[in-house]
Amino acid sequence: MLGKANGSGQKFEPDPIPPGEPIIRVRDLVVGFGERTILKGLSLDVKAGEIMGFVGASGGGKSVLTRTILGLVPKRSGTVEVFGQDLDTADYRQRQALERRWGVLFQQGALFSSLTVKQNIQFPMREYLDMSPRLMDEIAIAKIEMVGLQPDVAEKAPSELSGGMIKRAALARSLALDPEILFLDEPTSGLDPIGAGEFDDLIATLQQTLGLTVFMVTHDLDSLHTVCDRVAALADGKVIAVGPIESMVASDHPWLSAYFRGKRARAAGIGASTHGAGG
């Protein structure tokens, strides 16, 4: 809505994608390793401002899709657009500008083991932003508190943290540059049910306060149910269904009904209502 520069010394900053518009657009994506083709012409849209849950069988290519979008895995064909920018045609500077606008939470956290939590969070800030050490400290502490950790965690090394704390600290690092998209790779795996529930709430709260778009690879039926606006299901290298969780539960596709109406789903209270009618 405003010009690119306003006020003295203000730097260029791209405008955010308005909510509801596609922020990630994947078309006919084919990815494979050697003889094996993992993704066979996959297409998917993620809309700005939503929490998209992504499910699929283990080894089915969920992480491969995430890693392809992030540019960590080469693709055979198809296009990936993030923020309306085709990743293939982006030059180095555009690509770098784009990478500042997303944050990634890896499954094991991937905190740098030789740095403290505070240094981990400040690492991207030091690289990309110009600000005083005092402000950087204040911001690191604000992020640590935002993810529900105590400020004294700041001076600890990752090896001194528990699994749940590592996930939270890694989340704080992925939020360091105030990204617009947050990629989460199985955020609740390895957490106890209480911790997983709290993590779900945390993601929902952060999504609200920071206006994030969240792309979440998960197996946790509870998170799919409680925080995801839409769910996409992957089977045979393609997205077989996209929609709110209710439509997934109601679907007649054999894999979907096994996933969402199985014993574990009923235990999570998802398939319970539809199971009687559907089965």
Next chain:
Amino acid sequence: MGAVEAPLLATVRRDGAFTVVGNGRWTATQGRALEGAVDQALADVRQHGAAGTAVRVDFSGLDRVDTVGAVLIDRLLRLLREAGFAARIEGLDPRFKPLLDEVERGCHSVPAARKRVAPIIGALTVIGRAVAGAGTDALQFLGFVGQVATSFARIALKPQNFRWTSMVYHLERVGLRAVPIIALITFLIGCIIAQQGIFHFRRFGATTYVVDMVGVLTLRELGVLIVSIMVAGRSGSAFTAELGSMKMREEVDALRVMGFDPIEVLVLPRLVALVIAVPLLTFLGNMFALFGGGLVAWLYGAISPEIFVSRLREAIALNTFEVGMIKAPFMAAIIGVIACMEGMRVGGSAESLGAQTTAAVVKSIFLVIVVDGLFAIFFAAIDM
């Protein structure tokens, strides 16, 4: 828009009250400018106003706020209130309210970084730690040697429990695969010694004595030293890195809970492989060093191979060769024990893996040279 050139933050004083007007994008990209503006506004208000004065903070001009902006808004309001001003925020877009609330809820106290100490105390601390560290190192070394010895005794009683496959695999890696580089290096060392010897002995007309020098020097000392140093750098570091990364990923703990003794499974095969490989490599190195020396003596010193061999026969006795070879298994044991011990001491971080690998190589080379000196004294004492 009209506000395009408005400053990020401006302070206006009217009728004894202050109005602070914010504009533009309060985001991370202008962190430094924003912080400067906030500190300037704080200084202005503090300088011109008495405590209790009303301060109206007008943020209706803000069109984007991220965490950095929110932290600075919070800093402005908090410090104004702490200084006794009645600060009131107005016009902030409700979109940014949740973020600001989230930041305001924090405790704001940055934990103090480690205290600075006087340089002299720092230096003394480092020395003290190093001395204490050397003490614990020596104790741990003894402890580890003890563990290895008990495992070895258990295996000696029940040899069928020894991991032969693993030992042979490591023997290939530390022995066979090291042959080309060991041969090349010892050959070159032999050449260099012979060339230097001839160059200097020629002035005294004592060229043929170069054969004595090459023979005694390489067989007694240099062969085994060069091989030990090469093996420490090549295989010792690999052992430390392998065991260290297994330790990091809890593979060592997995072995232990399955009822295996990690020393028996991981350390002994490596140690035995080294104790077998290093004497063989030393013998090979000795031969290549003599060959290199002979070649240079022939080409550069005009000492024909026949003369070289007959002179060598006079210059060295069997015990010259034995002195070198006896040392080899001891060197291997030192390298193996240190490398495996350092591997087992790796902690949780990638950095500690690097530190232990460095320590393993440095310590084993140091100890190899110290032990070589002790052997020299010992052999002199027994007239060998």
